[in-house]
Amino acid sequence: MAASNKSIQESSKGLRVTPQKQPYNLLSLPWLKAFLKSRWFPAILTYPTLVLFTYIVYTLLWGPEAPSANLGTSLTWVLWWPLIPVFMFVLGRFWCAICPFATTIDLVQKVAGLGRPVPPFLKKYGIWIIDAVFILITWSDHVFGIVESPRGSGYLLGLMVTGVVVTGVLFERRAWCRYVCFLGGLSGNYSRSSALELRATPEICATCKTQNCYKGDEKTPGCPVFEFPRTMQNSANCNLCANCIKTCPNDSIRLSPRTPTRELWFMARPKFEESFLAVVIVGIVLIQNVTMLSFWEPTMETLTGMLLGSRTLAFTAIFLVAMALPFGLVAVASKFSGAEAGESFHQNFARFGYAIIPLDLAVHIAHNMFHLLAEGKSIYYNVAALFGSQVTGPAALLSSGTIQVLQFITVGLGVAGAMFTAYKIAGHSKTEGNKLRTFWPHLAVITLFGIVNVYLFTLPMMHRV
Amino acid sequence: MAIHDDSFSAKTGANTFTVEIGDFPAGHTVHLKLVGPQAQVVAVPLQDLLVLEGPDDGHGDSADMANMPGMADMPGMDGHDTASSGHDSGSTGHGGTPDAHDTANGGQAYTARGKAVLDAPGTWKVVVKIDGDHDGPVTAEAPIDVHPGGPAPLYLGFTGVSMGGFLTYGIVRRRNERGAGR
Numbered sequence: 001m002a003a004s005n006k007s008i009q010e011s012s013k014g015l016r017v018t019p020q021k022q023p024y025n026l027l028s029l030p031w032l033k034a035f036l037k038s039r040w041f042p043a044i045l046t047y048p049t050l051v052l053f054t055y056i057v058y059t060l061l062w063g064p065e066a067p068s069a070n071l072g073t074s075l076t077w078v079l080w081w082p083l084i085p086v087f088m089f090v091l092g093r094f095w096c097a098i099c100p101f102a103t104t105i106d107l108v109q110k111v112a113g114l115g116r117p118v119p120p121f122l123k124k125y126g127i128w129i130i131d132a133v134f135i136l137i138t139w140s141d142h143v144f145g146i147v148e149s150p151r152g153s154g155y156l157l158g159l160m161v162t163g164v165v166v167t168g169v170l171f172e173r174r175a176w177c178r179y180v181c182f183l184g185g186l187s188g189n190y191s192r193s194s195a196l197e198l199r200a201t202p203e204i205c206a207t208c209k210t211q212n213c214y215k216g217d218e219k220t221p222g223c224p225v226f227e228f229p230r231t232m233q234n235s236a237n238c239n240l241c242a243n244c245i246k247t248c249p250n251d252s253i254r255l256s257p258r259t260p261t262r263e264l265w266f267m268a269r270p271k272f273e274e275s276f277l278a279v280v281i282v283g284i285v286l287i288q289n290v291t292m293l294s295f296w297e298p299t300m301e302t303l304t305g306m307l308l309g310s311r312t313l314a315f316t317a318i319f320l321v322a323m324a325l326p327f328g329l330v331a332v333a334s335k336f337s338g339a340e341a342g343e344s345f346h347q348n349f350a351r352f353g354y355a356i357i358p359l360d361l362a363v364h365i366a367h368n369m370f371h372l373l374a375e376g377k378s379i380y381y382n383v384a385a386l387f388g389s390q391v392t393g394p395a396a397l398l399s400s401g402t403i404q405v406l407q408f409i410t411v412g413l414g415v416a417g418a419m420f421t422a423y424k425i426a427g428h429s430k431t432e433g434n435k436l437r438t439f440w441p442h443l444a445v446i447t448l449f450g451i452v453n454v455y456l457f458t459l460p461m462m463h464r465v
Numbered sequence: 466m467a468i469h470d471d472s473f474s475a476k477t478g479a480n481t482f483t484v485e486i487g488d489f490p491a492g493h494t495v496h497l498k499l500v501g502p503q504a505q506v507v508a509v510p511l512q513d514l515l516v517l518e519g520p521d522d523g524h525g526d527s528a529d530m531a532n533m534p535g536m537a538d539m540p541g542m543d544g545h546d547t548a549s550s551g552h553d554s555g556s557t558g559h560g561g562t563p564d565a566h567d568t569a570n571g572g573q574a575y576t577a578r579g580k581a582v583l584d585a586p587g588t589w590k591v592v593v594k595i596d597g598d599h600d601g602p603v604t605a606e607a608p609i610d611v612h613p614g615g616p617a618p619l620y621l622g623f624t625g626v627s628m629g630g631f632l633t634y635g636i637v638r639r640r641n642e643r644g645a646g647r
Contacts, residue, residue, distance in 0.1 A: 061616045065472035069481060112635025114642075151616060158616075158624050165628045169635035377519060385481065390578040393517030402520075 022201070023256035027245065036242040036255075039219075045098040053100035057161070060154030068395075070150040071382040077147050078375045082368030084183075085190055085361055089260065092191040092198075096177055096184060096239035101164045102224070105176060108168035115172040118226075122179045127273040130185030131280060137182055138284050139319055142291060143312050174224040178237060188236040189278055190361050192263045192354065193417070197256055198238050198245075200229040204252035213244035213253070220246040229253060233268050261417050264354045265424035272346055275353020281360040282326035282449055285367055287319060289453070292461040329448065330356070333441035340437040341429045352442045355422035359446060362414020363453050366407040373398045373406070375463050395463070407457045415450035419443055466605070468497075468591055475589065476614030481580050482509055484593065489575035496594040497579060499609075502587035509579035516576070586613050 027033045035041055052075075060072035067073040087095050096102060109115070122129070137146075137156065146152035160181075167176040177184045200213070213229045216222035223229070225237045229244045229252075245253045290296055303314040331349060338348030376397040384391045398406075426439035471481040484497055497509040583589065589611050594604045615621075 062478060062614060064481065065476065066470075069471035108632065108635075112632045112639065114635055114638055154616060155620060158620070162624045162627045166631045169631045377517075388512075389515075390512045391515040391517060393515075394519035396520045399520040 022254070023258065025254040025256055027251075027253070027255050032255075033245075036245050041242055042097050046100075046103045049098050050100045050103045053157075057154055057157050060150045060157065063150060065150060067148055067150055068378060069382065069385075071379075071386060073147075073150045073153060074375075074379045074382045076153055078371050079379055082365075082372035084187075085364045085368065088187050088190040089194055089361060089365070090196070091240065092194040092196050092235045093184075093187045093237070093239040096187060096225075097241040099177070099183075101160065101181065102174055102177055102239075104161065104164050105168035105174050106224075108165055112169050113172075114170055116170050118171050118175045118179060122175065126179035127185065127271065127277065129180060130182055131273060131277050133180065134182040134185060134277070134284070135280065135323065138287065139316070142287070142315050142319070173222075173226060177239070178225045185277060186281070189274065189281070189357050190364075191235045191238075193261045193358050193361050194235060194263075195257055195260045196240075197235050197258050197263070198229070198240055199232065199254055199256070200244075200248075201252045201254060202230070204250050205230040208250055208252065210249055212247035212249060216243065217247045222247070234263055236274070261358050261421050264357060264421045266428060267351065267354055267425075270347075270350040270354060272350040272353075275350050275356075276327070278353045278356040278360055279326050279330045280323055281364070282356060283323040285360065285363045286326070286452070286456075287322040289367055289456045289461070290318075290322070293456070293459050294462075326356075326449065329445045330442075333445045336441040337426075337438045340434060341426075343430075348438075351425055352422060355418050355425055355442060355446065356449070358417030358421055359414045359449055359453075362410050362417065366410040366414075366453070366457060369407055369410065370403055370461055371463075373403045374400065374461075400460075404457060408454060411450060411453050411457065415446060418446045418450075422446060466593065468593070468607075470609075472614075475583060475609050475611045477583050477586055477611060478614035479580060479582050481578060483514065483576065483578045484511060486575040489573050490597065491573060492597065494596045495575065495577060496596070498592050498594075499581060499583065500590040500592060501583070501585055501611075502589065503585065505584065507581045507583065509581045511577040511579040514576040514578050583611050586611050 027036070056072040056075055058072075059070060060076070063072060064070045067077075084095060140156075141147055141152075144152055146156050163180065164176050167180065208230070210217075211228070211230075212222070214222045214227075220243050223243055224241060225239060227237050229238075229248075232238060240255075245255075300311065300314055300318075303317065304311045307313040307317060330353060331345065334345050334349040334352060337352060338345050341348060343351075373396065375395045377393065378395045381392055381395075396403075422442040423439055426435045426442070429435050429438055466484070466486045469483040469485070471483075482497060484495060486495070489495075495511060497511055499507045499509065501507070587610075589609050591607050591609055592604065593606075594602050596602045
């Protein structure tokens, strides 16, 4: 994509354009192109997902209160939540295309959608709202018990569905997914590391008069997340719904595999709030790990005693520290790095914050790998019970030693990816300072994050179910 | 002996009960029923719990039993005087007891599960009866509190009214706008 942009810029300046090698286009596979263009895609996946989601919400709210016996808890927190970051790494935001929230919005808009424009404040502060919602939900999870309580999980999903319905009625397209959904924000960040990208071919788009990819045609709506493929430079919002593939009259859209994390190396317009989310996720995963360790409860009891006997206050204090620590460390690194690069703290933080994303993704996968592999059989037991077969046994699919080795490998890959991304970002500094000296402070912080996470994964963790 | 529910305490609606007997003589049958506040009787058909083996997960207990709260303890039912029976006819008519393990006392650990739908909150009575070939049946009872199941009415009201209200608003407003546009 960057190469394509370069060729356009050069062309507009009247410079000689060297033909750029186009990445392999998966749409050159006739069966895949036909499937993505058919009306069955993504409907063949969205409606079964919506039905399953409805059952999950039902069983969370009305089913067993013990998480180990609740199929909704198993499917949500032992299967879906651990798989979703893997999914994002491989397929970008494709989950968002089949997400039951998106399908609900589409259905709501068919009967009651008013199609109002998205308010400017939502456009301007959307990512900050997502950041705030993500932090609030993580905090609520620990204070009110969401993950470990089927009712809590059901309440959260029900409230989100309410938000989905409200925004679906009021605003055009999928305003919820683009500007409010915390999972959308998370997937937006992770998808930048993904191994797949959808892009338009600028040379073809230059001659286009229809702009159907954005507006839609008589059969297919336009891009649901307000993207214009012609100018799209990153995968943060594209959810691979294939609407643009269906509507483009010129076959300009390509779907290409790419080197994971590559998009992060050349961020054209880095945003502070996106980097902030990346850094905050380090704190969120940190708190998720720490609360599952054996020293957590004694620590909480001590702190609760010191803070007016309020467990909520004690957790809030630890939570704020966990959020502030990674932010503070990256901020210090940005201060030093920015001084070398001749840019402000704000600019440097915005640029290098993206380097944390591969580490976030890896640590998120590693943390949830424990839940999937150490508790995965609970899904089988609960599905069997649903069909009248009573079976139980250990929940683990693999031994704890094997899981730990896999976690270390995953974190190691994440650290390597983050380091390499920071190195590439440093290499694209605009100023002519010593680029390596802009890299060292961030390398030190990434190394520290890696060491802390590896240490945490050496400690025994508690189960979710 | 202990009986576990799949919720922290029994609730109205569907419940899954697990009966655990530490030292259970072979050749005996367990029957479980619940008697409600209005004397309604709900029989719980028990099915042997198949216990699978698997890798050590570092927690040393089965997936769900580790987290299931004990709902009713029935002291005096373990090792009762029917323990001398030597038959091995299965506990619930399924032709075997795959969950049965030898215990220190020479009997077997018995675990079975069954579903029941409880229609009213209040104090119910759990009744367990063990039939043996040579001895008369042994019966034990314990009270349990059944609370209303499902989400809080306030939550249901809030989400229901919000969604329903906005949907209605959207439909009406759209109809009005279309009418004005004609």
